[in-house]
Amino acid sequence: MQVTLKIFRYNPEEDRKKHYDTFTLEAEPTDRVLDLLERIKGNQDGTLGFRRACAHGVCGSDAIRINGVNRLACKVLVQDLKTRQVVIEPILGLPVEKDLIVDMEPFFDHYRSVMPYFVNDDPPPAKERLQSPEERERFDDTTKCILCAACTTSCPSFWVNGKYVGPSAIVNAHRFIFDSRDQAAAERLEILNEQFGVYRCHTIFNCTDACPRDIQVTQAIGEIKKALAKGSLD
Amino acid sequence: MALSRKVGLLAGAKYKGGGPMLAWALHRISGLGIILFVTLHVIASFLTQQMGSDLGISINIFYESIYFQLFIVFCAIFHGVNGFRIIVLDIWPRLIRYQKESTWLEWFVILPLYLLTAFIMIRRFLAG
Ligand code: SF4
Numbered sequence: 450m451q452v453t454l455k456i457f458r459y460n461p462e463e464d465r466k467k468h469y470d471t472f473t474l475e476a477e478p479t480d481r482v483l484d485l486l487e488r489i490k491g492n493q494d495g496t497l498g499f500r501r502a503c504a505h506g507v508c509g510s511d512a513i514r515i516n517g518v519n520r521l522a523c524k525v526l527v528q529d530l531k532t533r534q535v536v537i538e539p540i541l542g543l544p545v546e547k548d549l550i551v552d553m554e555p556f557f558d559h560y561r562s563v564m565p566y567f568v569n570d571d572p573p574p575a576k577e578r579l580q581s582p583e584e585r586e587r588f589d590d591t592t593k594c595i596l597c598a599a600c601t602t603s604c605p606s607f608w609v610n611g612k613y614v615g616p617s618a619i620v621n622a623h624r625f626i627f628d629s630r631d632q633a634a635a636e637r638l639e640i641l642n643e644q645f646g647v648y649r650c651h652t653i654f655n656c657t658d659a660c661p662r663d664i665q666v667t668q669a670i671g672e673i674k675k676a677l678a679k680g681s682l683d
Numbered sequence: 684m685a686l687s688r689k690v691g692l693l694a695g696a697k698y699k700g701g702g703p704m705l706a707w708a709l710h711r712i713s714g715l716g717i718i719l720f721v722t723l724h725v726i727a728s729f730l731t732q733q734m735g736s737d738l739g740i741s742i743n744i745f746y747e748s749i750y751f752q753l754f755i756v757f758c759a760i761f762h763g764v765n766g767f768r769i770i771v772l773d774i775w776p777r778l779i780r781y782q783k784e785s786t787w788l789e790w791f792v793i794l795p796l797y798l799l800t801a802f803i804m805i806r807r808f809l810a811g
């Protein structure tokens with residue numbers, strides 16, 4: 450089948466504004482959008498800029514807007530699109546460096562701000578720090594994040610104010626806050642209780658829909674809001 | 684130089700967030716509608732009672748018109764029901780995974796409630 454891709458273009462060395470280029474190519478229903486981008490770059494326009502690494506939904510580097518909604522290019526098949534006209538644009542709310550490539554640094558700054566690492570000052574036991582299956586289950590969902598930024602850049606609160614820490618950082622805080630072995634939950638909760646923390650979330654739900662790992666992002670944010678309101682993690 | 688991170692209203696509105704994003708947008712719009720109504724009411728009362736001004740009467744006629752009343756009733760019903768839905772989800776975050784379903788459910792409450800109210804209002808209006 451023939452597919453037409455209308456792609457957002459911006460070259461910082463030549464353009465002052467964005468524009469769109471249209472490419473038409475043959476595709477199989479089982480081709481991924483990433484395959485189409487690769488083919489355009491290989492055969493039609495070598496200057497097209499986009500990120501990719503694993504091509505298997507693991508590294509999180511190819512989050513883009515496909516027909517108006519955030520997705521990983523390597524996880525969307527042509528047959529899933531239900532149309533042969535495809536509009537490809539960069540994710541919103543981060544500076545566009547070139548074509549589909551955005552500056553991820555502000556996103557990672559927010560990630561770093563929530564202490565996304567294990568904190569336990571007790572002397573390590575001889576073997577591993579034990580945890581029951583139920584305790585592990587408590588934060589299982591939020592361990593799956595691949596930091597693709599699809600959630601944060603789908604959030605209108607983040608579009609309006611880039612200081613909002615964003616769903617992804619909150620998901621990664623949740624992963625440690627509810628880990629029974631961690632000791633820095635109170636500090637993380639304090640960070641998220643700030644002006645640009647969890648209360649910027651207005652349960653718009655775009656993040657959960659955008660997450661390629663099917664993480665219940667809004668629920669994780671809601672659990673942190675509730676922990677803050679109750680003053681306990683139970 | 685990189686393009687600014689700014690997201691324009693149009694670019695944001697074009698994001699296909701679906702029902703829950705629409706509910707969020709309508710919650711803001713209906714909230715502004717209610718504020719507009721209350722503000723007009725206060726201004727009109729002040730102008731009429733304190734200053735005996737005709738402008739107050741004109742504002743009164745505007746917000747008591749059937750069109751504005753139909754709009755404001757929608758705002759009040761939507762804002763109330765959607766606000767209740769959000770409170771429920773805030774209290775029980777585990778229900779947030781059913782957010783899409785909850786948005787559908789709220790329309791099943793809002794539409795009959797609104798249509799019935801609008802029907803009664805329009806019938807009275809037509810009857811004079
Ligand atoms: S929560 Fe999901 S959408 Fe957000 S960064 Fe992690 S994997 Fe990506």
Ligand code: FES
Pocket residue numbers: 500501502503504505506507508509510511521522523524
């Ligand atoms: S290229 Fe790695 S997630 Fe898509």
